[in-house]
Amino acid sequence: xxxxxxxxxxxxxxxxxxxxxxxxxxxxxxxxxxxxxxxxxxxxxxxxxxxxxxxxxxxxxxxxxxxxxxxxxxxxxxxxxxxxxxxxxxxxxxxxxxxxxxxxxxxxxxxxxxxxxxxxxxxxxxxxxxxxxxxxxxxxxxxxxxxxxxxxxxxxxxxxxxxxxxxxxxxxxxxxxxxxxxxxxxxxxxxxxxxxxxxxxxxxxxxxxxxxxxxxxxxxxxxxxxxxxxxxx
Numbered sequence: 542x543x544x545x546x547x548x549x550x551x552x553x554x555x556x557x558x559x560x561x562x563x564x565x566x567x568x569x570x571x572x573x574x575x576x577x578x579x580x581x582x583x584x585x586x587x588x589x590x591x592x593x594x595x596x597x598x599x600x601x602x603x604x605x606x607x608x609x610x611x612x613x614x615x616x617x618x619x620x621x622x623x624x625x626x627x628x629x630x631x632x633x634x635x636x637x638x639x640x641x642x643x644x645x646x647x648x649x650x651x652x653x654x655x656x657x658x659x660x661x662x663x664x665x666x667x668x669x670x671x672x673x674x675x676x677x678x679x680x681x682x683x684x685x686x687x688x689x690x691x692x693x694x695x696x697x698x699x700x701x702x703x704x705x706x707x708x709x710x711x712x713x714x715x716x717x718x719x720x721x722x723x724x725x726x727x728x729x730x731x732x733x734x735x736x737x738x739x740x741x742x743x744x745x746x747x748x749x750x751x752x753x754x755x756x757x758x759x760x761x762x763x764x765x766x767x768x769x770x771x772x773x774x
Contacts, residue, residue, distance in 0.1 A: 547605045556601040562594060571696070573597065575627060581688045584681040585637065594628040602641050609734050614649040614667075622677060638679035640689070645670040650734070652726035653712060660726040660738065661712030669702050 550556050562573040571577070573595045579586035605619035621642045626634040649665040671693050676684050715723050715738070722741045729735040 543607050544604075547607070551601045551604050556605070558599050560597040560599060571700070578625070581692050582638075582681070582684055583688075584679075584684055593630075596626045596628060596634060598624040598626060600624075613647055615647065615664075615734075617644075617646040619644045619646075635680075637681055638684050639677040641675045641677050642671050642693070643673070652736070652738075654726075655712055655714070660715045660723055662715065662726070663712045664709045666702065666706055666709070669697055669705065671697055671701075 547556070560573065565571040565573060575585055575593045575595060578595060600622050602620040602622040605617065608616045610616070621644050622639055623642055624639040625637045627637055628634055645668060646666070647668040649667060651663045651665070653661055653663045655661045672690050674686060674689050674693060676686060715726055723738050724741070725737075725739040727737045729737075
């Protein structure tokens, strides 16, 4: 199942990523450095004066879980651990504090056709929620969480939700393969995601891709028939 795959991905470390300043282009208005974060976490200014780069190590705090229902559609729960690490002049990193972020996403799914007449799954995001944040540990002493919760709530609506909607605006394309075409996609959501589609398989195209053009196919067929005749003889 999908959830079993997510469990395995977590065990082998595939659900971890590091965010650096480069991951937040200027229009986002977010800077991953101690000067910017000190405005949200005042304790950082006293602990580490001056401007230093910050790396955020993101990992799954619990195994993500995906569920479907006729009422809610798609629901994803993926609690994350965010460890904030300051980059020293030597290049070494020092972990300042870590947060638990309860990431929750819900969306409605529909089968549709895009402007290029390609079947897609349309995703209508309804809820993207990363609050309330909890402090896991801190080397700064007590960390003020209200500022962080407010910052994340604003970032959800101003940055994350528009960014996710823009990425999903054209739908998720459903592609076939060599000799395989998919049309008329329909979706049904209850306790499972049920997908129906018209599938057309062109064996000539598939075999041509594997064995070459039709002339080569004919040569292979003649060779096979000749071999069979010798075997019977």
